[in-house]
Amino acid sequence: METGGGLNEAKRWVEELVGRAARVASGAELSKLREAAGDRGSPLSSLYRSMKAIDPALRPEVGRQLQELRSQLDSALEAASAAVLAQEVEATLEAERDDVGGYLCRSRYEGIGSLHLITMTRMELEDIFVALGYAVTEGPEVESEWNNFEALNIPKFHPARASQDSFFLDFGDEESTLLRTHTSPVQIRLMQAQKPPIYAIAPGRVYRRDTPDARHTPAFHQIEALVVDEGISFANLKATIESFTSAYFGPSIKARLRPAYFPFTEPSAEFEITCTICGGSGCRTCSGTGWIELGGSGMVHPKVFEAVGIDPEVYSGFAFGFGIDRLAQMRAGLPDMRVLPENDLRILAQFRGRR
Amino acid sequence: MKVTLQWLREFVDLSTLGFDGDPIGSSRDERVVALVGALNELGMVVEGVEIVPAGLDGVVVAEVLEISEIEGADKIRLTRVDDGEGPLRPVVCGAWNFQVGDKVPLAKPGTTLPNGLNIGSRRLKGVASEGMLCSPAEVGISLESGGLLILDASAPVGESLASHLGLEDDVVIDLAIEANRPDANSVMGVARDLAAWLRVSFFEPELVPVTVAEPANPFKVDSALCDRLVTAEFSGVEAASFPAKLARRLELCGMRSISPLVDASNYVMLEIGQPSHPYDLDRLSGGAIAVRAAAPGEQITTLDGIERTLGPEDICIADGRGAPIGIAGIMGGRETEITGGTTRMLLEVAHFDRARIARTSKRLGLRSEASARFERGVDPSIAERAIFRFTQLTGLDVPTALVHASTYTLPEPIWVETRKVMATIGHDDLEALLAVFDRSGPLEAIGLDCQPGEGGFVVTPPLYRPDITGPHDVIEEVARHFGYARVASKMLRGPGVGLTPVQRFERQLRELLVGMGFYESWPATLVAPGEQLDAGTSSGWVALSDPISALESTLRVTVLAGLLRALRYNVARRMPMVNLFEIGPVFSQDGGSGGLPRETRRLAVLAATDGDNGLEAIGSTLASLRDFCRPGALRVAEQGTIGGSWWPSLHPTRSCALLDGNGSVVGVAGELLRSQVAGGGQIPAEQVNFPRYGYLEIDLDFLSAGSGPGQILPPSVYTSSDLDFSFAVPHGVSIMDLHAAVSSALGPLCQDLFVFDRYTPETDGDSYLGLRARLESPEGVIGEAITRKLIESVDAAAAGLGARLRRG
Numbered sequence A: 001m002e003t004g005g006g007l008n009e010a011k012r013w014v015e016e017l018v019g020r021a022a023r024v025a026s027g028a029e030l031s032k033l034r035e036a037a038g039d040r041g042s043p044l045s046s047l048y049r050s051m052k053a054i055d056p057a058l059r060p061e062v063g064r065q066l067q068e069l070r071s072q073l074d075s076a077l078e079a080a081s082a083a084v085l086a087q088e089v090e091a092t093l094e095a096e097r098d099d100v101g102g103y104l105c106r107s108r109y110e111g112i113g114s115l116h117l118i119t120m121t122r123m124e125l126e127d128i129f130v131a132l133g134y135a136v137t138e139g140p141e142v143e144s145e146w147n148n149f150e151a152l153n154i155p156k157f158h159p160a161r162a163s164q165d166s167f168f169l170d171f172g173d174e175e176s177t178l179l180r181t182h183t184s185p186v187q188i189r190l191m192q193a194q195k196p197p198i199y200a201i202a203p204g205r206v207y208r209r210d211t212p213d214a215r216h217t218p219a220f221h222q223i224e225a226l227v228v229d230e231g232i233s234f235a236n237l238k239a240t241i242e243s244f245t246s247a248y249f250g251p252s253i254k255a256r257l258r259p260a261y262f263p264f265t266e267p268s269a270e271f272e273i274t275c276t277i278c279g280g281s282g283c284r285t286c287s288g289t290g291w292i293e294l295g296g297s298g299m300v301h302p303k304v305f306e307a308v309g310i311d312p313e314v315y316s317g318f319a320f321g322f323g324i325d326r327l328a329q330m331r332a333g334l335p336d337m338r339v340l341p342e343n344d345l346r347i348l349a350q351f352r353g354r355r
Numbered sequence B: 001m002k003v004t005l006q007w008l009r010e011f012v013d014l015s016t017l018g019f020d021g022d023p024i025g026s027s028r029d030e031r032v033v034a035l036v037g038a039l040n041e042l043g044m045v046v047e048g049v050e051i052v053p054a055g056l057d058g059v060v061v062a063e064v065l066e067i068s069e070i071e072g073a074d075k076i077r078l079t080r081v082d083d084g085e086g087p088l089r090p091v092v093c094g095a096w097n098f099q100v101g102d103k104v105p106l107a108k109p110g111t112t113l114p115n116g117l118n119i120g121s122r123r124l125k126g127v128a129s130e131g132m133l134c135s136p137a138e139v140g141i142s143l144e145s146g147g148l149l150i151l152d153a154s155a156p157v158g159e160s161l162a163s164h165l166g167l168e169d170d171v172v173i174d175l176a177i178e179a180n181r182p183d184a185n186s187v188m189g190v191a192r193d194l195a196a197w198l199r200v201s202f203f204e205p206e207l208v209p210v211t212v213a214e215p216a217n218p219f220k221v222d223s224a225l226c227d228r229l230v231t232a233e234f235s236g237v238e239a240a241s242f243p244a245k246l247a248r249r250l251e252l253c254g255m256r257s258i259s260p261l262v263d264a265s266n267y268v269m270l271e272i273g274q275p276s277h278p279y280d281l282d283r284l285s286g287g288a289i290a291v292r293a294a295a296p297g298e299q300i301t302t303l304d305g306i307e308r309t310l311g312p313e314d315i316c317i318a319d320g321r322g323a324p325i326g327i328a329g330i331m332g333g334r335e336t337e338i339t340g341g342t343t344r345m346l347l348e349v350a351h352f353d354r355a356r357i358a359r360t361s362k363r364l365g366l367r368s369e370a371s372a373r374f375e376r377g378v379d380p381s382i383a384e385r386a387i388f389r390f391t392q393l394t395g396l397d398v399p400t401a402l403v404h405a406s407t408y409t410l411p412e413p414i415w416v417e418t419r420k421v422m423a424t425i426g427h428d429d430l431e432a433l434l435a436v437f438d439r440s441g442p443l444e445a446i447g448l449d450c451q452p453g454e455g456g457f458v459v460t461p462p463l464y465r466p467d468i469t470g471p472h473d474v475i476e477e478v479a480r481h482f483g484y485a486r487v488a489s490k491m492l493r494g495p496g497v498g499l500t501p502v503q504r505f506e507r508q509l510r511e512l513l514v515g516m517g518f519y520e521s522w523p524a525t526l527v528a529p530g531e532q533l534d535a536g537t538s539s540g541w542v543a544l545s546d547p548i549s550a551l552e553s554t555l556r557v558t559v560l561a562g563l564l565r566a567l568r569y570n571v572a573r574r575m576p577m578v579n580l581f582e583i584g585p586v587f588s589q590d591g592g593s594g595g596l597p598r599e600t601r602r603l604a605v606l607a608a609t610d611g612d613n614g615l616e617a618i619g620s621t622l623a624s625l626r627d628f629c630r631p632g633a634l635r636v637a638e639q640g641t642i643g644g645s646w647w648p649s650l651h652p653t654r655s656c657a658l659l660d661g662n663g664s665v666v667g668v669a670g671e672l673l674r675s676q677v678a679g680g681g682q683i684p685a686e687q688v689n690f691p692r693y694g695y696l697e698i699d700l701d702f703l704s705a706g707s708g709p710g711q712i713l714p715p716s717v718y719t720s721s722d723l724d725f726s727f728a729v730p731h732g733v734s735i736m737d738l739h740a741a742v743s744s745a746l747g748p749l750c751q752d753l754f755v756f757d758r759y760t761p762e763t764d765g766d767s768y769l770g771l772r773a774r775l776e777s778p779e780g781v782i783g784e785a786i787t788r789k790l791i792e793s794v795d796a797a798a799a800g801l802g803a804r805l806r807r808g
């Protein structure tokens, strides 16, 4: 039997189908193509069915060619199927397209909140003193006149009382309770509650009847350090202030002490640091001196020890204190402290992300 | 306290700092910098430096030789003056206090006066004027500008005015003097300290000899109020003079030059620190004064024209009849004030009780240069010196100083142990440190007599250092004159206990709230009574006895009283999404201890959401906080049972009380009333469309006292099962109670139980609540038998509360 016609017809048919497969653009076209390829009446199927009628001598060669056509068709279908799948995935992803910017361009007030600038500063200071081996303590904001003044060797009519104009309370005897004017009464509480050695700081809020200005609010924050132990000297005080200064401000900022007067310490010293604005060369902030006054310090006065019942023949100690708000103000470049009590969200939001 | 360089140089040799005669151009001059440095290191802090050149180049002594009218002018006249340079100079002048033959200052054309005025040649009313004749103010020696400065007749014509008056270039130094340095409230005291520091000579001022005597009839002096009174009578005081050069110093130091007598009294006070008071002897009844306590209600008109009422606490100066004529040490009276017509004068030089002066001055709100000095301490022994110096300065006839009272006591010697000096200062180079005690060393130079003894020194302070009463006061002087900068630092570390668990908890709490989107607010602890009322407390707050403003006149009983202000502030600025938290104190009249009001610390959270539900906003915060407490420690009571005057009141049907394990109220949570936010019209009408706010206030001690969750348990390895329950809940049954009952019915297998569905019908009747439980067992998958048993228990538990488990 003559086979060339059937084989050629099958070849042409496969060629046509392979051509169609390469152009398949959708799942529906792919299904139609698969249907056509499986058609029992196709030239390829017909040829398979008529194999027995073929000259046995030619059969192996015809069989081989048929096999080849079959696998040509299969791989074309497979490729078409993969292409359609890829197109579908791509279409799905394209359909899901969105602009990330739509999610990033949010209100600046959305998201996390923030610690207060004062808290951040206070915590950093606490951490420095904790690293120097100090405990952190606190005391009440409402204090007795005794703790705030008397015990600190500031008797009535002492000039130091006038400089710390107080908010007295309508409570108990006249002028017996007040909003503490400094954190120093915590010293008294500490020494009454605990036997030496004492190495502690007391951060907290204090109040003075001053007219508010860009650098002062009636309520503000101080941090007080107190050390009471055997053999504590002025040289220790000096070293402690120096190490605090370089830890907080960096090694290029130096500290110096100069004689001053505080009723509760003697010898007393005011401590200054290199001006952080000009680095010591002199500018408006430091009135051209190159130094900024930071706080007060000194050796605990024997009268204070007497008031709390610590034997000054056995123990000695030092104390120093300074304002937290000023450091916070410097840290954030806040021009006016009077905005803080307002709790304006537009200010608070700017504390976010600060270190 | 202001001092001038030239004044200081009369007492201390500053040549070691390089001061010679060379002009000082600026405050950056290295000699000025060195001087400022020395003063700072002594604790006399320099607050300002001003360079003040005499500025009188081109001003000379001129004699008025002719005065003539100018046609068409009635306020100015034409003078012709001799300035020693040849032809007479025509100068037009508007002053009238001079006549032909007077010597006056002439500013020649081309001169710039200290006040910046440039003098030129010009024509006035058609008349040429070559320069200007000057008033005292124009040459900078006083504020007096009523007429020309009339120089003495002997002034040589043509001499420069500056050299004629002895005016110099000077530097004004403004010092902050501490309360424990009464000696430094005088030029002499500053100079003495400076001389000791620089280890250079200090010159005691030269004195004119004045006879000192005991009066036959001493004035009456209450020795408890005044331990020294010395007086001197002067006659012919209309002839008193006061050098222009020194008047300029007074002006530079901030005191007005008034008249020779007042100027001399003030000059002596600034120079040696002793205030004195002149009386017009002819106006002084009985020619005598007395020092006594004022009678209650006694009245006096002081020099400033104000009538003041005195009391028995005040020290009064009385006249010979006993009538009050002055407030001792603070201000004299108007009646006996010296005037231009005074011819006879009594000068009072006294030493008054410090504490009394301080009290009176504070009570009257009247502080004077004199009272400030008496308050801090004046040397009681220098009264005679003040009289000597006064006499010398005014050129008056030398009087006899009469000592009416002298009962002051001498300072006690102080024993200062060397060991204590070393221990306190901690500087190891003992020899260097103790050198300050040396003969002619700095301590002696500032007047401390130091006698070496066994293991220490006997130190007797001078009368001008009443602040030095104990060894520590001496040690401070040792440290000061050794130099704080020279003390070698010695590192010290504490025992290192770290933060306490409570402090760490507080930090964690803050970070948690920040992470949840809350801003930490500045605690407004001082609030208006209206804000306390708005927060729902009606009484029990502590008020300030003398507030600055009503807005900050009471201490808040609840944090809410302070936070409402922040809330309204932001809402009024169209920033309604107010999410704030605060850890801060609250105060109340009752419940305190140790004689103080009650002060406790609280955590408060104010939460806003986009939705119109404040409970939604606060719910997740409260849920998170519960995990910080021991399980079961924080309970929630039925809505509307908030009690206690120190908790805020919230929306009555949308709030709850927080209870501790014993059932005591430890906080409140819920929604704010819209009226609380609006605050009586503080928020503009167009901004009333704010959301509802959730609020939470809880005792911080309660939160931090809780030990927190227990040990961490490994989760079960077996598959968990979810069990959904649906309940019909009649009105009045609380979800919290139902949740608690179901949780306990499910027992330890229940790992989680939460509301997943809620439906409240419009009509009265049951609401529906869906609770989802996650069950896990470490022993295996939970089988059907157990599940069935659990459902039965839940059914029974719900029924016990009146709720019904819907099954099927």
Ligand SMILES: [Zn+2]
Residues within 6 Å of the ligand: A275, A276, A277, A278, A279, A280, A281, A282, A283, A284, A285, A286, A287, A288, A290, A291
């Ligand atoms: Zn600077």
